[in-house]
Amino acid sequence: MGFGSDLKNSHEAVLKLQDWELRLLETVKKFMALRIKSDKEYASTLQNLCNQVDKESTIQMNYVSNVSKSWLLMIQQTEQLSRIMKTHAEDLNSGPLHRLTMMIKDKQQVKKSYIGVHQQIEAEMIKVTKTELEKLKSSYRQLIKEMNSAKEKYKEALAKVFKITRPWALCQGLCFAKY
Template structure:
């Protein structure tokens, strides 16, 4: 199971998951912050108690060697040492796990923002190419079809009545040329939309979701390390606390980044729904002649336009290939930097 395979239609669920995890991390952060505060206060209270005992003992008028007194003095000394250990642990907890957890929350917030931004961008591009742009062309197509049909009727009428048939023919040819050129543009736009739709469902969206899952799992792994360090720092090794921390270790050891989202995927997983294929609107051809769906029309009216389009497209293809090679080099460089950054992040966490 994986995000890119099973969660293609679960965007809202993924947002809820990230919000829930951020709240969880904030709860863990508040817990650790209070633990640091309480441990420092406890250490301070222990030290204060020891100092009060020292004042009392120094004011005593009885001076003799007593095993009880020696044992008591040793107990006080060990309690003062415990105070120092508790203070040291609190500072270590604050500068270690708590600091890394704070940085992780910021990173996770950035991951969420980046995911939402990229998802919104590719959704917008898909909608623009497969819907908005095509609807505009279809509207123009219908209008030009009507214009061509009207020009044709007027030309027939002019021929019958003998009223400037040459001008009517010229207007008819111009209207037909516009329609044919627009027809070609629409055919190309439909194919472009089909390719964009295929790329979105088979590549862009799955890659985005798989990248998100990888980041999620890496942060789960980092959080596991933070909790393990927290457990080590706060352990006092008494029988009672050792038992508690064994339970903590057991629960932490059960964290498995690779299977962390299995249950979530089962709950929010959805079967892939195939969108209707983008097709040529054959209703546009009802009032036209010699026009075929999904076929480029080459004639004396469209030849110049198609040749110009071919030249322009060829030039754009060369530029795109050059840009693609440049971006591939940049992608390899960025991928190398990301891998190095990921190694550094795991080390820091």
């Protein structure tokens, strides 16, 4: 594998991890929302139950006994549990669920930003590897043509020089041979 293909595999792995994390966070968010809804409904049901029992029991209680005291204590504790459940549900909604929602938005923004940067880098890489490489190849081809043209001109000039200097060299050779 080359450097580029390793990076491509890494990019895909990072995207899979980000998708998995987002799905998990969305699942946790749904769970928390259902938990809040359930706790609020439970608290409301407990409060309604206490209100009904309280109305009925206050009408029928003409005397104070241990049983009636226990019954009133049970009603009060159920009302207290109802208030606690409602408070916890509201706290869960305004605290962790809100922060979780913001975290999901941040992760989605980070993923979007990551994808944008990756696309920009990939486009730059394509530009460098393809466009600039093609320019360099074209420039190289042009330089080869110029070199071949210059080589031909050099050979022509050399041939002219040999034509001009060769008879003289022959003449010199003949002239020296006579002496």
